[in-house]
Amino acid sequence: MIASLQRLTGIGVWSYDVPRDEVWLSDETKRIHDIDVDDDPTVSDVIDRYVETDRREVLDSLSAAVEYGEPFSVDVNYASERTTERTIRLGCDPVVDDGTVALYGVLRDVTDLKRQEQRIEILRQTSQELRKASSKDEVAGILADAAKNVLGLVNTTVRLVDENRNVLETIEATEECLERAGDRPNYAVTEDTPAAKTYRTGEPVIHANHEFTDDDHSRGALQSGLYVPIGSHGVLSAGDVVVDAFAEHDLEAASLLGELGAEAITRIGWVKRSRAI
Secondary structure, three states: HHHHHHHHHEEEEEEEEEEOOOEHHHHHHHOOOOOOOOOOHHHHHOOOOHHHHHHHHHHHHHHHHHHHHEEEEEEEEEOOOOOOOOEEEEEEEEEEHHHEEEEEEEEEEEEEHHHHHHHHHHHHHHHHHHOOOOHHHHHHHHHHHHHOOOOOOOOOEEEEOOOOEEEEEEEEEEEEHHHHHHHOOOOOOOOOOOHHHHHHHHHOEEEOOOHHHHHHHOOOOOOOEEEEEOOOOOEEEEEEOOOOOHHHHHHHHHHHHHHHHHHHHHHHHHHHHHHOO
16 A cells, blocks of 8 residues: 555655664665665665765765754755756655664655756746847757756757758757767758658657667667757757657757747847848
């Protein structure tokens, strides 16, 4: 019953017997950490699954809980093979009995919640930056930066259609994308690439496994991708080094970013035309 409740709520339970240096993880806690249910990891094994920059915060919080009985709640990024981020919220309530400390806590994957918060942040920060943009290239740079640093889509490429609306030209690609996929090519609008199809249809799409992407273009180490239109102006795409890396919330957030970019490029076009009159 408890295991079923944990699966339904997505909340895991854990405890740590300090004197014995023994940690217990519920099945849901193991699932969230990609740990086999039959394994018995140590505290270090669990902490090593967090990104390196967050491990110290967890260790410091655990030390304060043991030494001073201080409860804590921290958000940590999970280090998996994928390059899109997952976030785990880790909570702890120490219990002191005759001078002996035991730690009890809960945790859950809050990636979706973080994504919702990020969408709000996109609207606030990116909208302000795009209002100041005076060229399409500048818009492309802002979109790529926001995709990487706000949405966690580190392998991002922004393509904008040329003046004749025949070619999707690669305007911006993140450093990580270039390292993992190589120089990103331009695409003819009429090609059967995911980016060209998204441009023609205006429909965002996820490709869970590029092994089944039917074109002749190389994507290097990137095995999955998402594609969203930038209105009628182009396409923003992002990739990951594992298959099935993206979910609907990633597509929705990237689509919002594309809409903001489209509005900015349209505004820039209006301004240029009005000045030419």
